[in-house]
Amino acid sequence: xxxxxxxxxxxxxxxxxxxxxxxxxxxxxxxxxxxxxxxxxxxxxxxxxxxxxxxxxxxxxxxxxxxxxxxxxxxxxxxxxxxxxxxxxxxxxxxxxxxxxxxxxxxxxxxxxxxxxxxxxxxxxxxxxxxxxxxxxxxxxxxxxxxxxxxxxxxxxxxxxxxxxxxxxxxxxxxxxxxxxxxxxxxxxxxxxxxxxxxxxxxxxxxxxxxxxxxxxxxxxxxxxxxxxxxxxxxxxxxxxxxxxxxxxxxxxxxxxxxxxxxxxxxxxxxxxxxxxxxxxxxxxxxxxxxxxxxxxxxxxxxxxxxxxxxxxxxxxxxxxxxxxxxxxxxxxxxxxxxxxxxxxxxxxx
Amino acid sequence: xxxxxxxxxxxxxxxxxxxxxxxxxxxxxxxxxxxxxxxxxxxxxxxxxxxxxxxxxxxxxxxxxxxxxxxxxxxxxxxxxxxxxxxxxxxxxxxxxxxxxxxxxxxxxxxxxxxxxxxxxxxxxxxxxxxxxxxxxxxxxxxxxxxxxxxxxx
Numbered sequence: 392x393x394x395x396x397x398x399x400x401x402x403x404x405x406x407x408x409x410x411x412x413x414x415x416x417x418x419x420x421x422x423x424x425x426x427x428x429x430x431x432x433x434x435x436x437x438x439x440x441x442x443x444x445x446x447x448x449x450x451x452x453x454x455x456x457x458x459x460x461x462x463x464x465x466x467x468x469x470x471x472x473x474x475x476x477x478x479x480x481x482x483x484x485x486x487x488x489x490x491x492x493x494x495x496x497x498x499x500x501x502x503x504x505x506x507x508x509x510x511x512x513x514x515x516x517x518x519x520x521x522x523x524x525x526x527x528x529x530x531x532x533x534x535x536x537x538x539x540x541x542x543x544x545x546x547x548x549x550x551x552x553x554x555x556x557x558x559x560x561x562x563x564x565x566x567x568x569x570x571x572x573x574x575x576x577x578x579x580x581x582x583x584x585x586x587x588x589x590x591x592x593x594x595x596x597x598x599x600x601x602x603x604x605x606x607x608x609x610x611x612x613x614x615x616x617x618x619x620x621x622x623x624x625x626x627x628x629x630x631x632x633x634x635x636x637x638x639x640x641x642x643x644x645x646x647x648x649x650x651x652x653x654x655x656x657x658x659x660x661x662x663x664x665x666x667x668x669x670x671x672x673x674x675x676x677x678x679x680x681x682x683x684x685x686x687x688x689x690x691x692x693x694x695x696x697x698x699x700x701x702x703x704x705x706x707x708x709x710x711x712x713x714x715x716x717x718x719x720x721x722x723x724x725x726x727x728x729x730x731x732x733x734x735x736x737x738x739x740x741x
Numbered sequence: 742x743x744x745x746x747x748x749x750x751x752x753x754x755x756x757x758x759x760x761x762x763x764x765x766x767x768x769x770x771x772x773x774x775x776x777x778x779x780x781x782x783x784x785x786x787x788x789x790x791x792x793x794x795x796x797x798x799x800x801x802x803x804x805x806x807x808x809x810x811x812x813x814x815x816x817x818x819x820x821x822x823x824x825x826x827x828x829x830x831x832x833x834x835x836x837x838x839x840x841x842x843x844x845x846x847x848x849x850x851x852x853x854x855x856x857x858x859x860x861x862x863x864x865x866x867x868x869x870x871x872x873x874x875x876x877x878x879x880x881x882x883x884x885x886x887x888x889x890x891x892x893x894x895x
Contacts, residue, residue, distance in 0.1 A: 484875050510875045708844050
């Protein structure tokens, strides 16, 4: 995208209040916000609840549609909708992961996944919705399989990280799992074709030009050939892999460091998310949201990124999560320690 | 596993004389390090019936404020190099200061350089917001922190 002559702005559309403690995460419901279907967003909080917000087609404003409460007994740290949007998984410090189903407007907890020894920090569905991954302070990553009648079976418990695992994220098109940790590494997990055993196929650490402190989040571009990570080391890193080789089933295709964005953040970066249009959003502990795009001025063959805009004081406190919507309207949702969720619209004027 | 107190014989200092402070209204954004010190000096040590000030874990010099950047740095000195209570002291400091000033101020807590055998590892834990939040939700730990914060009011 040619952003050289355009002025971009992140316009605040709405501030969603309802949570009574910090908001840790947000998740847009797939297939909403397009084709006339009102956008739906879930937010999870230290107040132990999850709020469901729906955009009114008439006014464009978001209203609280439901509160998922009295299930988790501690902070709800992360939430993610299944690819079909039929189920919502919520990960909690109470060491469980709850699965919710929307039954005619009422959300019902239909399953509870137990197994982690302590706080669960993240949950992620694979592209087909057949697998769920969770991770936590017990240093392990769990893979669960969705069976008929909404039952779950634990497929694998992956050990390897030496510290608290902060986030898990499935690759957008392949059943390859990524995790990032307080141990300063990103691990790549894949199934061994023969034995159906999951194991770590790659570790991206400092020796691979990796991060030098806790990695809080990672996100993939639409193609799945690039990944962005963010860290307590104040940098954002972009990684790449040969997607053609990946798709052709060529064993384990390694990820390599492509670019480090440093000097842009001076406090911990808690979240990064890559939009369909190729814009990387970051949410940080300096209360700001930043947007980065690939720079076409870079040397041929060497991707580089530049700051598109910085929204200072996006929130009154730390920004914990940023997520682009699946809408045609370039909506971005952000969650903060200030207890609010904000909806933003990216606009440009040439 | 160590039985009994980790540091059975701490050095205890006399409480520093307090200067009476007038109730003058001041700019909400202006943060006086001494004001912050007032909030934390009497926090009780997790192991001994003395305040952090009395054990020289904290002193006025512990607090530095960067108004421009909106940051507060608290540096404390555990009583011994292998103090396993360092993270608890960190939790107490955060919990005590939670509502003391405008939320846009960022608080960083560290052990004084050279004062702890696992300095880097302790500092990392003290400043991991998620770990701090999770720790304060654990009943036993919460109770210990509350005892350190509120026993000084007895």
